[in-house]
Amino acid sequence: MTAPMQNPDPEEDRPDGPLVQRARAGDRGAMGELINRHQGVVYRFLVGLLGDEELAADTTQETFVRALGNIAGFRGDSTFRTWLLAIARNEARGAMRRRVRRREFTLDDAPPLQDQAAGPEHVTLGRAEVGRIRTALDSLPPKQKMSVSLRLFDGLSFREIGRAIDSSEGAARVNYHHGIRRLRELLDDRGN
Protein backbone atom coordinates (compact mmCIF):
# COMPACT_ATOMS: atom_id res chain seq x y z
CA MET A 1 0.00 0.00 0.00
CA THR A 2 1.06 3.56 -0.36
CA ALA A 3 2.14 5.67 2.57
CA PRO A 4 -0.70 7.26 4.49
CA MET A 5 -1.62 10.69 3.22
CA GLN A 6 -1.20 13.70 5.38
CA ASN A 7 -3.99 13.99 7.90
CA PRO A 8 -6.64 16.20 6.27
CA ASP A 9 -7.78 17.33 9.72
CA PRO A 10 -4.65 17.71 11.76
CA GLU A 11 -6.54 19.35 14.61
CA GLU A 12 -9.14 16.67 15.05
CA ASP A 13 -7.35 14.75 17.77
CA ARG A 14 -6.84 17.85 19.82
CA PRO A 15 -9.58 18.24 22.38
CA ASP A 16 -12.12 20.96 21.77
CA GLY A 17 -12.59 21.70 25.47
CA PRO A 18 -10.27 24.70 25.79
CA LEU A 19 -11.65 26.25 22.60
CA VAL A 20 -15.21 25.71 23.76
CA GLN A 21 -14.41 27.37 27.08
CA ARG A 22 -12.97 30.39 25.31
CA ALA A 23 -15.88 30.51 22.87
CA ARG A 24 -18.33 30.47 25.76
CA ALA A 25 -16.53 33.47 27.14
CA GLY A 26 -17.15 35.24 23.84
CA ASP A 27 -13.74 34.70 22.25
CA ARG A 28 -14.36 35.18 18.53
CA GLY A 29 -11.04 33.64 17.60
CA ALA A 30 -11.96 30.44 19.39
CA MET A 31 -15.30 30.38 17.60
CA GLY A 32 -13.56 30.75 14.26
CA GLU A 33 -11.20 27.93 15.14
CA LEU A 34 -14.10 25.65 16.08
CA ILE A 35 -15.71 26.40 12.74
CA ASN A 36 -12.50 25.65 10.89
CA ARG A 37 -12.11 22.37 12.73
CA HIS A 38 -15.60 21.09 12.15
CA GLN A 39 -17.03 22.73 9.05
CA GLY A 40 -15.94 19.84 6.86
CA VAL A 41 -17.61 17.07 8.81
CA VAL A 42 -20.79 19.10 9.25
CA TYR A 43 -20.92 19.97 5.56
CA ARG A 44 -20.33 16.40 4.40
CA PHE A 45 -22.86 15.08 6.90
CA LEU A 46 -25.43 17.51 5.55
CA VAL A 47 -24.66 16.68 1.93
CA GLY A 48 -25.38 13.09 2.87
CA LEU A 49 -28.63 14.00 4.57
CA LEU A 50 -29.88 16.58 2.09
CA GLY A 51 -28.44 15.35 -1.20
CA ASP A 52 -27.78 18.91 -2.32
CA GLU A 53 -24.46 20.71 -1.97
CA GLU A 54 -25.84 24.22 -2.06
CA LEU A 55 -28.51 23.48 0.50
CA ALA A 56 -25.93 21.67 2.61
CA ALA A 57 -23.66 24.73 2.51
CA ASP A 58 -26.49 27.00 3.67
CA THR A 59 -27.47 24.55 6.37
CA THR A 60 -23.88 24.22 7.54
CA GLN A 61 -23.88 27.95 8.08
CA GLU A 62 -27.16 27.75 9.97
CA THR A 63 -25.78 24.97 12.12
CA PHE A 64 -22.77 26.97 13.25
CA VAL A 65 -24.74 30.15 13.80
CA ARG A 66 -27.16 28.28 15.96
CA ALA A 67 -24.52 26.29 17.82
CA LEU A 68 -22.18 29.19 18.53
CA GLY A 69 -25.07 31.51 19.32
CA ASN A 70 -26.07 29.05 22.01
CA ILE A 71 -22.72 27.67 23.02
CA ALA A 72 -23.52 28.33 26.67
CA GLY A 73 -25.84 25.36 26.30
CA PHE A 74 -22.98 22.98 25.60
CA ARG A 75 -21.60 21.59 28.83
CA GLY A 76 -19.52 18.77 27.48
CA ASP A 77 -21.68 15.72 28.13
CA SER A 78 -20.93 14.66 24.57
CA THR A 79 -18.12 15.73 22.29
CA PHE A 80 -18.57 19.12 20.71
CA ARG A 81 -18.62 17.39 17.32
CA THR A 82 -21.43 15.05 18.36
CA TRP A 83 -23.39 18.04 19.64
CA LEU A 84 -22.82 19.87 16.35
CA LEU A 85 -24.00 16.90 14.31
CA ALA A 86 -27.18 16.71 16.39
CA ILE A 87 -27.82 20.37 15.66
CA ALA A 88 -27.01 19.80 11.99
CA ARG A 89 -29.58 17.03 11.85
CA ASN A 90 -32.24 19.29 13.22
CA GLU A 91 -31.27 22.11 10.90
CA ALA A 92 -31.48 19.64 8.00
CA ARG A 93 -35.02 18.86 9.00
CA GLY A 94 -35.85 22.54 8.96
CA ALA A 95 -34.24 22.90 5.55
CA MET A 96 -36.24 19.98 4.20
CA ARG A 97 -39.40 21.45 5.62
CA ARG A 98 -38.71 24.79 3.95
CA ARG A 99 -38.00 23.03 0.68
CA VAL A 100 -41.31 21.20 0.87
CA ARG A 101 -43.06 24.48 1.64
CA ARG A 102 -41.38 26.15 -1.30
CA ARG A 103 -42.33 23.21 -3.46
CA GLU A 104 -45.92 23.55 -2.31
CA PHE A 105 -46.06 27.08 -3.63
CA THR A 106 -43.87 26.97 -6.70
CA LEU A 107 -43.88 23.34 -7.80
CA ASP A 108 -40.33 23.78 -9.01
CA ASP A 109 -38.07 20.80 -9.32
CA ALA A 110 -35.69 19.90 -6.58
CA PRO A 111 -32.25 20.92 -7.77
CA PRO A 112 -30.09 17.98 -8.81
CA LEU A 113 -27.06 17.20 -6.75
CA GLN A 114 -24.42 19.42 -8.20
CA ASP A 115 -21.03 18.13 -9.10
CA GLN A 116 -18.56 20.57 -7.69
CA ALA A 117 -15.68 18.26 -8.35
CA ALA A 118 -13.22 21.07 -8.71
CA GLY A 119 -10.47 22.22 -6.43
CA PRO A 120 -6.91 21.41 -5.57
CA GLU A 121 -7.72 18.22 -3.69
CA HIS A 122 -8.92 16.60 -6.86
CA VAL A 123 -5.92 17.18 -9.03
CA THR A 124 -4.64 13.66 -8.72
CA LEU A 125 -7.89 11.84 -9.39
CA GLY A 126 -9.42 13.85 -12.20
CA ARG A 127 -12.71 15.61 -12.23
CA ALA A 128 -14.65 12.90 -14.05
CA GLU A 129 -13.48 10.19 -11.69
CA VAL A 130 -14.28 12.32 -8.64
CA GLY A 131 -17.75 12.93 -10.02
CA ARG A 132 -18.21 9.23 -10.65
CA ILE A 133 -17.21 8.28 -7.11
CA ARG A 134 -19.47 10.94 -5.63
CA THR A 135 -22.38 9.76 -7.72
CA ALA A 136 -21.83 6.21 -6.47
CA LEU A 137 -21.55 7.40 -2.87
CA ASP A 138 -24.65 9.54 -3.18
CA SER A 139 -26.59 6.53 -4.46
CA LEU A 140 -26.04 4.51 -1.28
CA PRO A 141 -28.81 4.15 1.29
CA PRO A 142 -28.59 7.10 3.70
CA LYS A 143 -27.10 5.33 6.70
CA GLN A 144 -24.51 3.51 4.57
CA LYS A 145 -23.60 6.75 2.84
CA MET A 146 -23.18 8.66 6.08
CA SER A 147 -21.33 5.84 7.82
CA VAL A 148 -18.81 5.67 4.97
CA SER A 149 -18.46 9.44 4.87
CA LEU A 150 -18.07 9.94 8.62
CA ARG A 151 -15.62 7.04 8.92
CA LEU A 152 -13.46 7.53 5.86
CA PHE A 153 -13.64 11.28 5.33
CA ASP A 154 -13.82 12.37 8.97
CA GLY A 155 -12.35 9.54 11.02
CA LEU A 156 -15.18 9.19 13.52
CA SER A 157 -15.39 6.15 15.78
CA PHE A 158 -18.26 3.82 15.06
CA ARG A 159 -19.73 4.81 18.39
CA GLU A 160 -19.83 8.47 17.39
CA ILE A 161 -21.18 7.58 13.96
CA GLY A 162 -23.93 5.60 15.66
CA ARG A 163 -24.95 8.65 17.66
CA ALA A 164 -24.88 10.83 14.55
CA ILE A 165 -27.09 8.53 12.49
CA ASP A 166 -29.30 7.44 15.36
CA SER A 167 -28.08 3.85 15.34
CA SER A 168 -26.01 1.60 17.53
CA GLU A 169 -22.23 1.35 17.27
CA GLY A 170 -22.60 -2.12 15.73
CA ALA A 171 -25.12 -0.91 13.18
CA ALA A 172 -22.81 1.92 12.21
CA ARG A 173 -19.99 -0.58 11.60
CA VAL A 174 -22.23 -2.84 9.53
CA ASN A 175 -23.52 0.12 7.52
CA TYR A 176 -19.95 1.22 6.84
CA HIS A 177 -18.88 -2.20 5.59
CA HIS A 178 -22.00 -2.71 3.49
CA GLY A 179 -21.49 0.74 2.00
CA ILE A 180 -17.88 0.02 1.08
CA ARG A 181 -18.84 -3.31 -0.46
CA ARG A 182 -21.55 -1.64 -2.53
CA LEU A 183 -19.14 1.05 -3.67
CA ARG A 184 -16.74 -1.66 -4.81
CA GLU A 185 -19.50 -3.19 -6.90
CA LEU A 186 -20.39 0.18 -8.38
CA LEU A 187 -16.86 1.34 -9.07
CA ASP A 188 -14.73 -1.73 -9.61
CA ASP A 189 -15.38 -2.03 -13.34
CA ARG A 190 -12.49 0.29 -13.96
CA GLY A 191 -10.26 -1.54 -11.55
CA ASN A 192 -7.87 0.20 -9.27
Added chain:
Amino acid sequence: MTEETRHGWNGSGCARAVDLLPLHVRGSISDACDVLWLEEHVSRCDSCRAEAVFLERLLSSRREAPAGLAAAVMARLEDATVSMPSRVPDAPGSIPNRPHLPPRRFGGWAVSVAAVLVLALGIGTFWMAESNVAGDLFLSAFLEDGDEPGNQDEWMVAGAPVLDALPDEVLLALVTEGAW
Protein backbone atom coordinates in the same frame (compact mmCIF):
# COMPACT_ATOMS: atom_id res chain seq x y z
CA MET B 1 -4.47 1.70 22.18
CA THR B 2 -7.21 3.47 20.32
CA GLU B 3 -10.86 3.04 21.11
CA GLU B 4 -11.17 0.87 18.05
CA THR B 5 -8.58 -1.67 19.10
CA ARG B 6 -8.95 -1.62 22.85
CA HIS B 7 -12.24 -3.48 22.43
CA GLY B 8 -10.72 -5.33 19.55
CA TRP B 9 -11.12 -8.60 17.79
CA ASN B 10 -9.89 -12.07 18.49
CA GLY B 11 -10.51 -13.49 15.06
CA SER B 12 -8.98 -12.82 11.70
CA GLY B 13 -6.64 -9.89 11.47
CA CYS B 14 -8.51 -8.83 8.37
CA ALA B 15 -11.59 -7.87 10.37
CA ARG B 16 -9.53 -5.57 12.53
CA ALA B 17 -7.60 -4.29 9.54
CA VAL B 18 -10.62 -3.31 7.48
CA ASP B 19 -12.03 -1.43 10.45
CA LEU B 20 -8.80 0.49 10.88
CA LEU B 21 -7.91 1.06 7.23
CA PRO B 22 -10.21 4.06 6.69
CA LEU B 23 -8.48 5.78 9.60
CA HIS B 24 -5.05 4.76 8.37
CA VAL B 25 -5.42 6.00 4.81
CA ARG B 26 -6.38 9.42 6.15
CA GLY B 27 -3.48 9.33 8.57
CA SER B 28 -5.52 9.59 11.73
CA ILE B 29 -4.37 6.59 13.74
CA SER B 30 -2.35 8.07 16.56
CA ASP B 31 -1.19 4.83 18.15
CA ALA B 32 2.14 3.81 16.60
CA CYS B 33 1.62 0.16 17.57
CA ASP B 34 -1.64 0.09 15.65
CA VAL B 35 0.05 1.60 12.61
CA LEU B 36 2.89 -0.90 12.73
CA TRP B 37 0.52 -3.83 13.15
CA LEU B 38 -1.67 -2.62 10.29
CA GLU B 39 1.18 -2.01 7.89
CA GLU B 40 2.63 -5.41 8.67
CA HIS B 41 -0.74 -7.03 8.05
CA VAL B 42 -1.35 -5.14 4.82
CA SER B 43 2.11 -6.02 3.54
CA ARG B 44 1.21 -9.70 3.57
CA CYS B 45 -2.53 -9.55 2.84
CA ASP B 46 -3.59 -8.98 -0.77
CA SER B 47 -7.20 -8.39 0.18
CA CYS B 48 -6.48 -5.66 2.71
CA ARG B 49 -3.93 -4.08 0.39
CA ALA B 50 -6.58 -3.83 -2.31
CA GLU B 51 -8.98 -2.39 0.28
CA ALA B 52 -6.43 0.27 1.22
CA VAL B 53 -5.94 1.30 -2.38
CA PHE B 54 -9.70 1.47 -2.90
CA LEU B 55 -10.19 3.59 0.20
CA GLU B 56 -7.47 5.99 -0.93
CA ARG B 57 -9.30 6.32 -4.21
CA LEU B 58 -12.56 7.08 -2.41
CA LEU B 59 -10.85 9.52 -0.08
CA SER B 60 -9.70 11.62 -3.00
CA SER B 61 -13.34 12.42 -3.78
CA ARG B 62 -13.96 14.02 -0.42
CA ARG B 63 -16.07 17.16 -0.59
CA GLU B 64 -14.86 20.24 1.23
CA ALA B 65 -16.90 22.92 2.92
CA PRO B 66 -17.24 26.08 0.84
CA ALA B 67 -14.59 28.72 1.38
CA GLY B 68 -15.58 31.69 3.49
CA LEU B 69 -17.98 29.80 5.69
CA ALA B 70 -16.29 30.78 8.94
CA ALA B 71 -16.30 34.45 7.99
CA ALA B 72 -19.96 34.31 7.02
CA VAL B 73 -20.92 32.67 10.30
CA MET B 74 -18.91 35.14 12.33
CA ALA B 75 -20.46 38.08 10.47
CA ARG B 76 -23.92 36.77 11.23
CA LEU B 77 -23.07 36.22 14.87
CA GLU B 78 -21.80 39.78 15.08
CA ASP B 79 -25.02 41.07 13.54
CA ALA B 80 -27.36 38.90 15.52
CA THR B 81 -28.95 39.99 18.71
CA VAL B 82 -28.46 36.68 20.38
CA SER B 83 -31.13 35.79 22.85
CA MET B 84 -29.70 33.29 25.25
CA PRO B 85 -32.06 30.44 26.02
CA SER B 86 -33.74 30.12 29.36
CA ARG B 87 -33.23 26.38 29.42
CA VAL B 88 -30.24 25.00 27.68
CA PRO B 89 -30.11 21.38 26.61
CA ASP B 90 -26.82 19.57 26.55
CA ALA B 91 -27.52 16.03 25.45
CA PRO B 92 -26.50 15.28 21.87
CA GLY B 93 -30.07 14.72 20.83
CA SER B 94 -31.36 17.94 22.29
CA ILE B 95 -31.23 21.12 20.31
CA PRO B 96 -30.36 24.55 21.59
CA ASN B 97 -32.71 27.44 21.17
CA ARG B 98 -32.37 29.45 18.03
CA PRO B 99 -30.88 32.90 18.41
CA HIS B 100 -32.67 35.80 16.78
CA LEU B 101 -31.06 36.12 13.38
CA PRO B 102 -31.51 38.05 10.18
CA PRO B 103 -33.76 36.24 7.69
CA ARG B 104 -32.15 33.73 5.38
CA ARG B 105 -32.82 33.03 1.74
CA PHE B 106 -35.76 30.77 2.48
CA GLY B 107 -37.14 33.20 5.00
CA GLY B 108 -36.86 33.02 8.75
CA TRP B 109 -38.98 31.17 11.21
CA ALA B 110 -41.39 34.10 11.48
CA VAL B 111 -44.24 31.68 11.16
CA SER B 112 -46.94 31.39 13.73
CA VAL B 113 -47.85 28.06 15.22
CA ALA B 114 -51.18 28.22 13.43
CA ALA B 115 -49.58 28.98 10.10
CA VAL B 116 -47.20 26.08 10.49
CA LEU B 117 -50.07 23.72 11.15
CA VAL B 118 -52.01 25.05 8.18
CA LEU B 119 -48.95 24.58 6.01
CA ALA B 120 -48.49 21.09 7.30
CA LEU B 121 -52.01 20.20 6.32
CA GLY B 122 -51.52 21.74 2.91
CA ILE B 123 -48.21 20.03 2.37
CA GLY B 124 -49.59 16.77 3.59
CA THR B 125 -52.46 17.03 1.16
CA PHE B 126 -50.12 17.88 -1.68
CA TRP B 127 -47.81 15.07 -0.76
CA MET B 128 -50.56 12.51 -0.53
CA ALA B 129 -51.54 13.34 -4.08
CA GLU B 130 -48.17 11.98 -5.14
CA SER B 131 -47.67 9.26 -2.63
CA ASN B 132 -50.20 8.10 -0.13
CA VAL B 133 -47.67 6.30 1.99
CA ALA B 134 -45.26 9.21 2.19
CA GLY B 135 -48.16 11.57 2.77
CA ASP B 136 -49.50 9.59 5.66
CA LEU B 137 -46.09 9.30 7.20
CA PHE B 138 -45.32 12.94 6.76
CA LEU B 139 -48.61 14.23 8.01
CA SER B 140 -48.83 11.97 11.01
CA ALA B 141 -45.21 12.54 11.94
CA PHE B 142 -45.55 16.28 11.62
CA LEU B 143 -48.76 16.51 13.57
CA GLU B 144 -47.52 14.11 16.16
CA ASP B 145 -45.24 16.69 17.64
CA GLY B 146 -47.60 19.60 17.44
CA ASP B 147 -51.23 18.74 17.74
CA GLU B 148 -51.46 18.97 21.51
CA PRO B 149 -52.00 22.57 22.55
CA GLY B 150 -50.34 22.04 25.90
CA ASN B 151 -47.28 20.77 24.12
CA GLN B 152 -46.34 23.95 22.28
CA ASP B 153 -43.45 24.79 24.52
CA GLU B 154 -41.93 21.46 23.64
CA TRP B 155 -42.05 21.78 19.90
CA MET B 156 -41.74 25.52 19.40
CA VAL B 157 -38.52 26.95 20.73
CA ALA B 158 -37.66 30.59 20.14
CA GLY B 159 -40.04 30.59 17.20
CA ALA B 160 -38.50 27.51 15.61
CA PRO B 161 -40.31 24.21 15.44
CA VAL B 162 -38.34 21.41 17.04
CA LEU B 163 -38.30 18.87 14.29
CA ASP B 164 -36.74 15.91 16.01
CA ALA B 165 -40.00 14.00 16.12
CA LEU B 166 -40.04 13.71 12.35
CA PRO B 167 -38.34 10.44 11.37
CA ASP B 168 -35.28 10.73 9.15
CA GLU B 169 -36.83 8.35 6.64
CA VAL B 170 -39.72 10.74 6.07
CA LEU B 171 -37.48 13.76 5.79
CA LEU B 172 -35.10 11.99 3.47
CA ALA B 173 -38.02 10.86 1.33
CA LEU B 174 -39.10 14.48 1.03
CA VAL B 175 -35.93 15.54 -0.70
CA THR B 176 -35.17 12.42 -2.68
CA GLU B 177 -35.39 13.39 -6.29
CA GLY B 178 -37.31 10.30 -7.25
CA ALA B 179 -39.96 11.19 -4.73
CA TRP B 180 -40.79 14.39 -6.52
